[in-house]
Amino acid sequence: MTTEAATRRMPGAPCWVSLLAHSLSATQEFYGALFGWEFRPGPQHFGPYARAYLDGREVAGVGELPGNRHLPVAWTTYLASDDADATAEQIRSCGGTVGVGPLDADDAGRMAIGSDPEGAIFGIWQGRSMMGTAVSGEPGSxxxxxxxxxxxxxxxxxxxxxxxxxxxxxxxxxxxxxxxxxxxxxxxxxxxxxxxxxxxxxxxxxxxxxxxxxxxxxxxxxxxxxxxxxxxxxxxxxxxxxxxxxxxxxxxxxxxx
The missing domain is CATH 3.10.180.10 (2,3-Dihydroxybiphenyl 1,2-Dioxygenase, domain 1)
Structure with a gap:
């Protein structure tokens, strides 16, 4: 059931998890107290966003929803891709939907949000300067x-x-x-x-x-x-x-x- 961090970066493998919440500060307090995470600013193109670190290594991301967006709060699993644009086209051709992107997240990478034919939402991540979760399987990751x-x-x-x-x-x-x-x-x-x-x-x-x-x-x-x-x-x-x-x-x- 465990996947090593290197394995998680292979194309197709889950490589990152991210959460959009209504209160970034409250979310940081909750997960910081539960898992011992520390936070540093991440890409801000889509609103306030922070990366969570465990012992100096990236483990997850948390962001804040716009005040006028009353969406369900949920964790999103990102699957690794060597080419986010090509993966997005493949999702569409196989009956899925791409709702966001592909688009750049600063110089960190290129991402998209899609869903499978039954409606389950997932992300696509083509890493550049940030490849994804740096530690997997340790407490808090x-x-x-x-x-x-x-x-x-x-x-x-x-x-x-x-x-x-x-x-x-x-x-x-x-x-x-x-x-x-x-x-x-x-x-x-x-x-x-x-x-x-x-x-x-x-x-x-x-x-x-x-x-x-x-x-x-x-x-x-x-x-x-x-x-x-x-x-x-x-x-x-x-x-x-x-x-x-x-x-x-x-x-x-x-x-x-």
């Missing part, structure tokens, strides 16, 4: 990215054609899950949850962050004004829980085995 959708078979061909993923289905009759590989390395997953998918939300990409102690992190989330959507439980990969920050952006925390 992203460790996994997973598409939550109705049925894996509906969207798997889209991601395979656009990004060159090598899908591998989990051999279980009652568990609809596909692991996506690049050059033999697992980089992401697709989880089909059927009717359990909230109708008011639709399919979405979920970011997993590593923590040293899931139960302690859940208590801290509550103290900081977040909520627990799924309480701590053990899995084959470690103890995990799904929570939200103070503005409702959901993410999963996991204490790896």
């Amino acid at each position: 992203p460790v996994w990215n997973e598409l939550v959708t109705r049925e894996t078979r509906v969207v798997e061909p889209f991601y395979e054609r656009v990004f060159g993923f090598e899908p591998e289905a989990v051999a279980a009759t009652d568990f609809d899950y596909v692991t996506l590989h690049i050059k033999g390395q697992p980089v992401a997953g697709i989880h089909g949850v059927g009717d359990a998918l909230p109708r008011d939300r639709g399919p979405y990409w979920m970011t997993y962050f590593a923590v040293p102690d899931t139960d302690a992190a859940v208590r801290r989330v509550n103290e900081l004004g977040g909520r627990v959507l799924r309480p701590p439980q053990d899995s084959a990969y470690g103890r995990l829980a799904t929570v939200t920050d103070g503005e409702g952006a959901s993410f999963t925390i996991i204490q790896k085995r």
Whole structure:
């Protein structure tokens, strides 16, 4: 379930996660207290934005929505690309949608925001001076990215054609899950949850962050004004829980085995 930082930069692999919230200062306070992140200014072309650092290494980005934009607050998974413009065209030709870009983010890179045929939103990142997350798998950093959708078979061909993923289905009759590989390395997953998918939300990409102690992190989330959507439980990969920050952006925390 873990992907190394170098693996995350291969074309198609999740390479960055970013959050747009209504209050940048409150968001920084929440994640700084939860994960120990420090923040430095990032590209400002699209409004106030900061990069989060863990021990001096970039791990994520947080930005502020315009005051007149009352959009749902959610983490966005960015997939690496050698050519954002070509990837955007491939998304369109395979039945997806490109809603933003491609466009430059200062000299850091070129980006776009798209969605798959079922509506799950994701980003594209062509790194230049900033290649993406510099650390993965350590406490406070992203460790996994997973598409939550109705049925894996509906969207798997889209991601395979656009990004060159090598899908591998989990051999279980009652568990609809596909692991996506690049050059033999697992980089992401697709989880089909059927009717359990909230109708008011639709399919979405979920970011997993590593923590040293899931139960302690859940208590801290509550103290900081977040909520627990799924309480701590053990899995084959470690103890995990799904929570939200103070503005409702959901993410999963996991204490790896």
